[in-house]
Amino acid sequence: MARPKHKLTNAELKAKAPGKYSDGGGLWFHKRKDGGAQWVLRYTSFGRRHEMGLGSYPSVTLKTARQEAEKWQAVVRDGKDAIRERERQRRDAERNLHILRDIALDAFESRKAELKGDGKAGRWFSPLELHVLPKLGKMPVAQIDQRDIRDTLAPIWHEKADTARKALNRLSICMRHAAALGLDVDLQAVEKAKALLGQQRHQPQHIPSMPWQEVPAFYQSLTGGTVAELALRLLILTAGTRSKPIRFAHLDQIDGDVWTVPGPLMKNRKGREVDFRVPLSSEALAVIEQAKPFARDGFLFPGVRKGVISDMTLSNFMKRQGSPYRPHGFRASFRTWCDEAANAKFEVAQAAIAHVTDSAVVRTYRQTDFLEQRRALMERWASHLTSQPRLLEFPANA
Template sequence: MARPKHKLTNAELKAKPPGKYSDGGGVWFHKRPDGGAQWFLRYTSFGRRHEMGLGAYPSVTLKTARQEAEKWQAVVREGKDAIRERERQRREAVRNLHILSDIALDAFESRKAELKGDGKAGRWFSPLQLHVLPKLGKTPVSQIDQRDIRDTLAPIWHDKADTARKAMNRLSIVMRHAAALGLDVDLQATEKAKALLGKQRHKPRHIPSLSWQDTPAFYQSLDGGTVTELALRLLILTAVRSYPLRNLHLDQIDGDTWTIPAEAMKGRKGATEDFRVPLSQEAQRVVAEASKFAREGFLFPGVRKGVISDMTMGKFMDRRGMVERPHGFRSSFRDWVAETTNTPHDVAETALGHTVGGAVERSYRRTDFLEQRRVLAKRWAEVLYRTNSQKVAVLRP
C-alpha cells in the first residue's frame, strides 16, 4: 500500500511544536527548539538512507518543498544519489559562470614567468584588454563560440591584421587555460572564427625609419643632455631594441661590453644565453654621461619611479615633428651595413640580436662574432658623429 502524501497543511506549520513531521513521500518538516525550521528529503540510495536539505522555512514554502522533493526523487529513481547529483550540478553551474575577463587574468598570471620582464610592459595582455574584453569580458567562457569571436575581431581583422592575429592567439591560450581549469569550453572556437573571418588581406606596414644618411644629423642634434636624449643616442649607437635599453642596469656593463640578460632579448627564439653588445668609445661616453642620472642602478630612470616608458623616446621624436620611430634606427643601421660595408650576413644579423641559422648549425657554431661586431660598432659611431658622414670607408671582412 502506497504511503500517503501531503499530510501537512500551511495552517498547522507555524503551530507545530519542536520535532520532525512527515509530509509523506519522504518529505519531512523539522521544527527546532529555537523556533527555526527547515525541510529535508529522506531517501534510500544504494542501500543507505540519506537526508537531503531542501531549504529553510518559511523562505521555502510547503508547495516549493514538495516540488523540490519530487525533482530529486526522480533522480533517485534513475539510480543516482540525489545529494551527489546536486553537488555535481552546482559545481558545473559554478564552472560555467566563470567570465572571460577573470579567466584571461588568471591565464596571464600563470604565464608571467615566461614573459619578458614578467609581462610588466603589458604587451601580452593588451591585445585582449583593448580588443576582446570590452565586448566579451563579462561573458561566461563556456558560452563563447566562433560567432562571438568573429563579431568581436571583425572590425580589426584586415585593418589591424597583426593586432587581430595577436588577439586571436591570446584568446586561444585563454580558452585552453579555461579547459585546463575544468571548464566546459569549445577549444576549436578560435580556429572556427578564423574560418569565418577569412584570410587577412592586410599588407604589413613597416615601422617608419630615418635613412642612415640622415641619422647622423639627428644623432648630433641630441645635445640637450636629458635622460631621453641620452637613451636615444645609445639606442642609435647600439641598434638594440627599446626594452633592454630602457632596462639597462649598470651591473650589465663591463668596460666596453654590455651584456643583456637572455630573458630581455626578443627575436632569439629558443636562446638561453645572454647577448653581448660591443660598446664603442662614443657609446661609453654616453653611458658615463647618463650615469649621473642613474637610480637604483638603472641608467635611464623614469621621472618618478622605475625606468623610462616605451613611449618616452617616441614622444620626443613626435615633438620634433618626426613620423619615424625609435625602433626604426635598427633599420637605419642595417641599411648602412648593407650599403657601405662588406659585412657577412651572419655578423650583420647577429649585430641586431637576430638568431642566425638552424638549431643544428647553432649547436656547432658557438661564436657571437663579438670582435667583428666591435669593429662594426666603432665604424657606425664614426658615421654618427662625423660631420661629413656619408664618406665612409668600406668595412672589409
Template sequence: MARTMHRLSAASLRGKPAGKYADGNGLWLYKRHDDGAQWVLRYTIFSRRHEMGLGRFPDVSLKEAREEAEKWRAVVRQGKDAIKERERERREAERNMHLLADVALDAFESRKAELKGDGKAGRWYSPLELHVLPKLGRMPVSQIDQRDIRDTLAPIWHTKADTARKAMNRLGICMRHAAALGLDVDLQATEKAKALLGQQRHNAQNIPALPWKEVPEFYRSLSGGTITELALKLLILTAVRSYPLRHIRLDQIEGDVWTIPAEAMKGRVGATKDFRVPLSQEAQNVIAAAKPFARDGYLFPGVRKGVISDATMGKFMDRRGMKERPHGFRSSFRDWLAETTNAPHDVAEMCLGHVTGGSVERAYRRTDFLEQRRALLEQWSSNVVELSATDAKVVGILAHSASDS
C-alpha cells in the same frame, strides 16, 4: 499512494510548533524551537537511509519542495545516491562557471615568467583588457562561442588589425588555459570566429625609419646632453631594441661590452644565453656622459621612478616634426650594413640580436661573432659621428677584414 502524499497544506505550515511533519513519500518539514524550518527528503538506497536537505522554509515553498523532492526521487529510482549526484552536479556547475576575466588573469599570472620583465609593461594583457574583457569578461568561459568572439572583435578586426590579431591570440591562449584547468570549453572557438570575421583587409605598416644617410645629421642635433638625447644616441650606436636600452644597468657594462640578460631580449624567451653588445668608443663616451644621471643602478632613469619610457623618446622625435620612430634606427643600421659593407648575413643579423638558422644549426654554432660585430659597430659609429675620411677609412678596412674572416 494518494493517501500518503501531500499531507501538508501551505496555510497550516507557519502555525505549526516545533517538530517533524511528513508530507508523504519521504518529504518532511523539520521545525525548530527558534521558528526556523528545513525541508528534508528521506530516501533509502543500497540498504542505507539518507536525509537530504532541500532548503529552508519559507524560502522554499511547499510546492517547490514537492517538485524538488520528486526530482531526486527519480534519481534514486535510477539507482543513484541523490546526495552524491547533487554534489557531482554542483561541482560540474562550478567547474563550468569560471568567468573569462578570472581565467584570463590566471593565464597571465602563469605566463609572467615567460614575458619580458614579468609582463609588467602590460603588453600581453592589454589587448584582452581593452578589447575583450569589457564585453566577455563576466561570461562563464564555457559559454563563450565563436559568435560572441566575432561580435566582440568585429569593430576592430579591419581598422586595428594588429591589435585584433593579438587579442584573438591571447583569447585562444585563455581558452586553452581553461581547458587545462578542466573546464568544458570550445577550443576551436577562436578559429571559428576568424572564419566568421573573414580575412583582414588592413596591411601592416613598417615602423618609419630614418634613411641611414640622414642619421649623422640627426645624431649631431642631439647636443643638449639630456637623458632622452643620450638614450637616443646609445640606441643609434648599438642598434638594440628600446626595452633593453631603456633598462640598461651599470652592472651590465664591463669595459667595452654591454651584456643584456637573455630575458630582456625579444624572441629569446627561455634562452639561457645573454646577449653581448660590443660598445664602440663613441658608445662608451655616451655612457660616460650619462653616468651622472644614473639612479638605482639604471643608466637612464625616469623623471620620478623607474626608467625612461619608450614614449619619451618618441615624443622627442615628434617635437622635431619627425614621423620616424626610435625603433626605426635598427632598420637604418641594417640598411647601412647591406649597402656599405660585405658583412655576412649571419653576422649582420646577429648585430640586431636576430636568431638565424634552425635549432640544430644553432646548437653547433656557438659563436656570437663578437669581434666581427665590434668592427662593424665601430664603423657604424664612425659613419654616425662622421669622423675624418682618413680615420673612417682605417676603421672601414678593419671592419671589412673582420667580416671576411
C-alpha cells in the same frame, strides 16, 4: 498496497504543531518548536537509510517539495545515492560557473615565466583588460560563444587591428586554459568568431626607418650634449640595441669595449633571458664618456627627477626635429647598410641586431655570438656615421 501520497494540504501546514509529518513517498514536513519548518526526503540506498534536506518552508512550497522529492526518488530508483548525486551536480555547476576574468588572471599567472620580466609591463594582459574583460569578464567561461566574442571585438576589429588580433590570441589561450582546468568550454569559439569578424581592412604600419645614406647627417646633428641626444647617439652607434637597454644602460654593464645587456632587458620569446654582448666602437666609448657626468645611481641616462628617461623621450625628440622616422627604425637602417654597403655576412649582421636565425639545435652546437666580427663591423658603422654626410632633408609633410 502502495502507500498513499499527498497527505498534507497547504491549509494545514501553518497550523501544524511541532513535529514530523509524512506527505507520502518519503517526503516529510518537519515543524520545529521555534516556528520554522523544513522539508526532508527519506530514502533507502544500498540498504542504508538517508535523510536529505529539500529546503525550508515556506520558501519551498508544498508543490515544489513534492516535485523535488519525486526527482530525487527517481535518482534512487536508478541505483544512485541522491545526496551524493546532488553534490556531484552542484560541483559540476560551480565548476562551470568560473567567470572569464578569473580564468584570464589564472592563465596570465601560469604564463608569467614565459613573458619578459614576468609580464610586469602588462603588455600580455592589457588587450584582455582593455577590450575583452569589460564586456565578458563576469560571464561564465562555459557560456561564452563565438557571437559573444564577435560582438566584443567588432568595434576594434578594423580600427585597431593589431590590438584586436592580440586580444583574440589571448582569449584563445584563456579558453584552452579553462579546458585544461576541466571546464566545459567551446575551444572552437575563437576561430568561429574570427570567421564571423571577417578579413581585417587595416594594414599594419611598419616603423619608418631612415635611409642609411641619411643617418650620418642626422647623427652629426646631435650636438646639443643633452641626455636625450647622447642616448640617441649611443642607440644609433650600437644599431642592434633597442631603446629599453639604452635607457637602462648602467656603468656596471660596461667592461672595456664590451657592453653586456642583461637578459631581462632584451626582447626574447618563450621566457629566454639571455645576456647580449655589444661591442663598443671608439665613437660609442666617447659618447659614454660624455654621458658619465649625467649618470645617477650608475645609470647613464637618468630622468629629470628620478629613474631613467622614459620610453617616449627619444621618439619625442625626433618628432620635435621634424623627423618622420623613429628610433627603432635605425635597426633597419643599419641592417640595410650591412647588405648594400658593408657586404657583411648574413649571420654577423643578424647577430649585430640580436636576431635569432637558426634553430635551437643549430644554436646549441654553434657556440659563438660573432663578437670579434661584430666589433670590426661596428667600427665600420661608426666610421660611416662620422663620414661626410649627405644633406639631411625631411618630407615637407613630416
